[in-house]
Amino acid sequence: MKQALSLCLVLLALVTCVAQATQSGDFKREQLSPKGRAAYETLRSACIFGVGRLGYGGEISKEELALYQLLDERQAVNALRSLVTGGSYEGGLYALLGLSLANKAEFDRAVEIYNARNDPPEWQATGSFECFRATGDTVTTMGGCIVLSESRAKVVARIQSGGYERLLTFKSMDVRLERDFFRSWNKAWQLPAQ
Numbered sequence: 001m002k003q004a005l006s007l008c009l010v011l012l013a014l015v016t017c018v019a020q021a022t023q024s025g026d027f028k029r030e031q032l033s034p035k036g037r038a039a040y041e042t043l044r045s046a047c048i049f050g051v052g053r054l055g056y057g058g059e060i061s062k063e064e065l066a067l068y069q070l071l072d073e074r075q076a077v078n079a080l081r082s083l084v085t086g087g088s089y090e091g092g093l094y095a096l097l098g099l100s101l102a103n104k105a106e107f108d109r110a111v112e113i114y115n116a117r118n119d120p121p122e123w124q125a126t127g128s129f130e131c132f133r134a135t136g137d138t139v140t141t142m143g144g145c146i147v148l149s150e151s152r153a154k155v156v157a158r159i160q161s162g163g164y165e166r167l168l169t170f171k172s173m174d175v176r177l178e179r180d181f182f183r184s185w186n187k188a189w190q191l192p193a194q
Helices: 002-025 034-044 060-073 076-086 087-102 104-116 152-160 172-188
Strands: 050-055 138-145 146-151
Touching: 002 138, 034 060, 034 076, 034 087, 050 060, 050 087, 060 076, 060 087, 076 087, 076 104, 087 104, 087 138, 087 152, 104 152, 138 152
Parallel strands: 050 138
Antiparallel strands: 138 146
8 A cells, every 4th residue: 555655645746747848848939929029039049148237328229129029028037938948158158047037937947957968059149249259157247347257156156145136127118118219318318339
């Protein structure tokens, strides 16, 4: 009787593990809205991880805006979980940041998965320049106007400690409105557009 009960418990545990593995592998980009798919692709191929005001004009990056767009999707957690393993290393950092905001339990699991990645980074062409080549142990980050190569572990630890959350003060619509305000302000003062 005890053996049968033990066997049932083991089978139940196996079925649960298989169901969870299947569930995480079931994500398809088609489940996202057209804007969500575009946001997913932007994050999947991100070359630089930067949050907050970046560059000369102090603008929000297209990747951060894509993260906000993806967080608005019904399948946000599944999409972010997929980016942790299938995106560039920098895209995986955006996914971790999104998961830290959306689902703490998934975030904790995703950190372990992200830290275990050891696939070589791909060389990516992105229009006018090519992505900085990270080694896999390092990622390219940006803070303000400064572009750095930092340890992946260091950036993940900063996400875990909430170091980037203070920079995420806007919702997606607010960011677009603010971005448009700064563009019109730059135009009025005839400053170079960013």
